Amino acid sequence: MNTPRIQIFPTLQALTAAAIDTVLEQAAAAISKRGCFTIALAGGNTPKPLYEGLAKANTPWAQWQIFWGDERYVPHDHPDSNAGMAMATWLKHIDIPTANIHPMPTDEPDPAVAADRYEATLQQVLAPATGTIPSLDLILLGMGPDGHTASLFPHTAALQVRDRLVTVGDKDGQPRLTLTVPFINQARYILFLVTGANKQTALRHILSRTGDPHTYPAMLIEGQCTWFLDQAAAEGVVKQQGV
Numbered sequence: 509m510n511t512p513r514i515q516i517f518p519t520l521q522a523l524t525a526a527a528i529d530t531v532l533e534q535a536a537a538a539i540s541k542r543g544c545f546t547i548a549l550a551g552g553n554t555p556k557p558l559y560e561g562l563a564k565a566n567t568p569w570a571q572w573q574i575f576w577g578d579e580r581y582v583p584h585d586h587p588d589s590n591a592g593m594a595m596a597t598w599l600k601h602i603d604i605p606t607a608n609i610h611p612m613p614t615d616e617p618d619p620a621v622a623a624d625r626y627e628a629t630l631q632q633v634l635a636p637a638t639g640t641i642p643s644l645d646l647i648l649l650g651m652g653p654d655g656h657t658a659s660l661f662p663h664t665a666a667l668q669v670r671d672r673l674v675t676v677g678d679k680d681g682q683p684r685l686t687l688t689v690p691f692i693n694q695a696r697y698i699l700f701l702v703t704g705a706n707k708q709t710a711l712r713h714i715l716s717r718t719g720d721p722h723t724y725p726a727m728l729i730e731g732q733c734t735w736f737l738d739q740a741a742a743e744g745v746v747k748q749q750g751v
């Protein structure tokens with residue numbers, strides 16, 4: 509396991525400013541090395557200000573390929589849609605080719621078929637060498653108060669999937685689509701954004717590695733992780749590296 513980098517910020521504004529800088533730095537580095545930047549987005553509320561900030565950034569958008577880390581199984585124009593949120597706050601405000609935006613499909617009667625389609629899209633765009641797992645440059649993740657990340661929920665079958673890039677998650681019996689643990693762990697950079705006092709308990713177990721990974725699924729993410737925490741979430745976290 510790689511040792512996670514942890515940064516604690518006094519306010520959501522400070523955390524957001526650092527997240528914008530990090531995303532743009534990773535994009536510039538990837539574009540300069542490989543001519544392209546591949547990113548998977550988180551949903552929920554925490555990343556909204558980041559997306560609003562990125563909407564004003566000056567970067568070669570045509571060299572970005574945008575994916576999602578998870579999706580609620582609703583149409584993209586539904587208020588719960590992670591794709592819909594990122595479109596409204598960021599993507600509809602920038603000059604990026606539509607072909608570079610890859611929302612998770614939610615129009616199949618069977619979510620497993622939608623997961624297969626998204627896996628094929630990832631394989632096609634990322635074109636890994638034969639026999640290797642493809643890597644995204646950056647995956648943005650959040651964490652729920654129950655320790656879930658992406659749509660990897662506690663004690664669900666999705667946590668065990670090791671032979672796919674995308675699978676069907678389960679939020680209280682409702683299907684979700686989610687990237688899998690091995691695919692997330694393969695990313696060149698994984699940025700967790702976690703805010704709010706209601707996440708303290710899960711965070712303490714996850715970062716001190718005293719929890720059970722099936723109870724706190726974010727523990728399964730052991731790749732090149734950086735955690736950006738606000739002060740409220742970070743209260744009680746054992747190893748602090750303040751900024």
Ligand SMILES: O=C1O[C@H](COP(=O)(O)O)[C@@H](O)[C@H](O)[C@H]1O
Pocket residue numbers: 550551552553554555578579580590649650651652653657658659701
């Ligand atoms: O349902 C979800 O929740 C998590 C956490 O959201 P947050 O607003 O508490 O940060 C999010 O990362 C995930 O993408 C989303 O589908």
